[in-house]
Amino acid sequence: MYLGIDTSNYRTSVAAFDCDNGTYQNYGRILDVPAGKLGLRQSEALFQHTLHLHEQISKLPAGIGREVLAVCVSTRPRAIEGSYMPCFLAGESVARSVARLLGVPLYTVSHQQGHLAAAAHGAGRDDLLGQEFLAWHLSGGTTELLYVAPDASGLPRANIIGGTTDISAGQLIDRAGVLLGLEFPAGAALEQLAASGERGKPFPVRVKDCFFSFSGMQNKVEQMHQNSYTSGEIANFVIETVAQAVQRATEQALERHPCPVLCAGGVMSNASIRQQMANRFGAYFACPDLSGDNAVGVAMLAAQQNGECLWRVPESILSHN
Structure with a gap:
């Protein structure tokens, strides 16, 4: 059994992964965002993680620590130099203490790798984690198209090759939702609203x-709202x-990197986006439970780094590394 902890910007998460059968126990809690607000300051997120992490850990079976062989925690948004957010300190502090008390190895990864x-x-x-692939990470704070290949230890090494140059898809969706009177985060509620509206011509976003x-x-959405377009x-x-x-x-990325496409992040749980990506590219998607922020991937990476070889x-990649 391997323990994973992730305290990202909007969810407190803990998971136990059983590498013998690939099953997991995953518990998480979305951070509380006041009505009408579009997010939290890092100090607020850190406070909430500190307050609620023990609650999520307490949902794991009593005595499970006796089976834990290693602990892994996300300590930064991305696995690059200078990537840092204070909210990850809450999970790192607990993970280091747990690993010390259990006498097991502690591993660290990035939120994105998880x-x-x-x-x-x-x-x-x-x-897929043992080969090259393209990955979309569409969430509340991230819209990145990644070229991913494993390093020598099997950890996914990601390079950004596309995505947004300003606000993320999740931010656009949340801002539109709040404008329409929905609660933050607004993804699920906006998807329900879309089902009641006619499908029109999308905005001509330039992709280069x-x-x-x-x-x-975003400016177009505000204009539509002022001009009395329906919420749907x-x-x-x-x-x-x-x-x-x-x-x-x-489409542009596949011309340079013809490989499988994997989709992750809360925005990718939208049924319409999933269907279009699947029909056009044969893309693979996480199940809803593992599409948004969670600690299951972090726990899996604990097993991989501990020698389980999931x-x-x-050899071609090992020799390149």
């Missing part, structure tokens, strides 16, 4: 070398615009 591992597992494709901007789209029409317009931009960027890294 996302990638969880998404592959949730799609039933752990084997896999990158695009959503700032003009606006919701549909936002979702379809995101879907079209993502598809065009994927996925094989080819």
